[in-house]
Amino acid sequence: MRALITSKAGRRALRPIAQLIDQRVERQVKRIIDQSARADVTQQELKQLRNRQRPLELFFDGTGRGASRLPSAPHLHRTITELTEVTGAERAAAERTVAQAFRLLIALEALGVGRIAGGTMNIVGKLSAVPLLDPPNDDFLEIGTLYGMFSAGLSRMMQRTGRTPELTIVDPLAGSQLQPGATMAADASGTPVTEHAVRTNLRLVGADARIRQGFSQDADVRAEVSDRAYGVIVVDGDHSAEGVAADLEWAERIAAPGGIVVLDDFGHPKWAGIKEAFEKHMAGETRFEFLGQVAHSGYLKARSN
Numbered sequence: 489m490r491a492l493i494t495s496k497a498g499r500r501a502l503r504p505i506a507q508l509i510d511q512r513v514e515r516q517v518k519r520i521i522d523q524s525a526r527a528d529v530t531q532q533e534l535k536q537l538r539n540r541q542r543p544l545e546l547f548f549d550g551t552g553r554g555a556s557r558l559p560s561a562p563h564l565h566r567t568i569t570e571l572t573e574v575t576g577a578e579r580a581a582a583e584r585t586v587a588q589a590f591r592l593l594i595a596l597e598a599l600g601v602g603r604i605a606g607g608t609m610n611i612v613g614k615l616s617a618v619p620l621l622d623p624p625n626d627d628f629l630e631i632g633t634l635y636g637m638f639s640a641g642l643s644r645m646m647q648r649t650g651r652t653p654e655l656t657i658v659d660p661l662a663g664s665q666l667q668p669g670a671t672m673a674a675d676a677s678g679t680p681v682t683e684h685a686v687r688t689n690l691r692l693v694g695a696d697a698r699i700r701q702g703f704s705q706d707a708d709v710r711a712e713v714s715d716r717a718y719g720v721i722v723v724d725g726d727h728s729a730e731g732v733a734a735d736l737e738w739a740e741r742i743a744a745p746g747g748i749v750v751l752d753d754f755g756h757p758k759w760a761g762i763k764e765a766f767e768k769h770m771a772g773e774t775r776f777e778f779l780g781q782v783a784h785s786g787y788l789k790a791r792s793n
Contacts, residue, residue, distance in 0.1 A: 607784070629742070
């Protein structure tokens with residue numbers, strides 16, 4: 489057999505087979521080289537894409553505000569569904585309002601000082617729900633504002649419906665966020681919590697506010713700002729059960745007939761006292777009707793009687 493392979497006749501007979509094998513090996517080697525080259529190009533393109541993407545991510549990631557502003561599609565859909573259930577709005581109207589609120593949130597934090605406290609869907613839900621609920625008047629009270637950016641956003645969302653809110657804000661404005669019973673880290677924005685910061689953010693939307701520095705449980709604070717019936721009351725101050733109970737008791741007396749009360753962080757596992765105070769309040773005599781929940785905010789409506 490070996491003599492056959494090594495003979496001239498044998499080599500001549502095997503030459504076509506050897507050439508065929510060589511061609512196949514060459515094609516395989518070329519394919520591997522081409523694949524490797526394409527992989528290198530793909531890696532380079534992916535690296536370039538990531539480098540270009542990073543500046544865009546700065547609009548949405550948590551840098552300087554502590555929370556990402558890029559919600560998932562399921563979170564968006566759930567918020568829109570909850571809005572339709574709580575407000576009675578058509579889904580198309582809820583989707584439009586959510587889109588406007590989301591873009592506004594990004595713009596305010598890009599241009600303003602400080603940040604808006606809360607997760608993206610929580611903020612977007614509040615900015616969307618209030619105008620869709622069509623408050624009975626334009627007197628709005630926010631208990632706990634941080635940098636005033638939410639009030640600025642809510643004012644702009646109401647302006648889009650032809651309304652002109654008159655804002656009243658109650659907050660200690662103590663240089664940093666305060667929360668009884670909780671240790672609050674330095675703010676992610678690096679901005680001090682001051683009245684000047686609040687007014688700077690309000691001016692972004694051409695709004696102004698009556699600002700009362702202090703706590704909502706203080707008698708002198710209440711006396712000063714209880715001079716009107718409010719169409720909207722946002723309860724976002726002391727998150728303890730005692731603090732929320734006191735704010736709900738106050739809201740009973742100053743909410744206009746048909747007025748909307750927003751309980752921020754409602755049902756949030758970190759702030760169990762909010763729902764505890766709500767349940768105890770609703771078990772007693774109250775003007776409020778519970779409308780439902782949208783993205784960790786509860787909504788109440790004051791009855792006329």
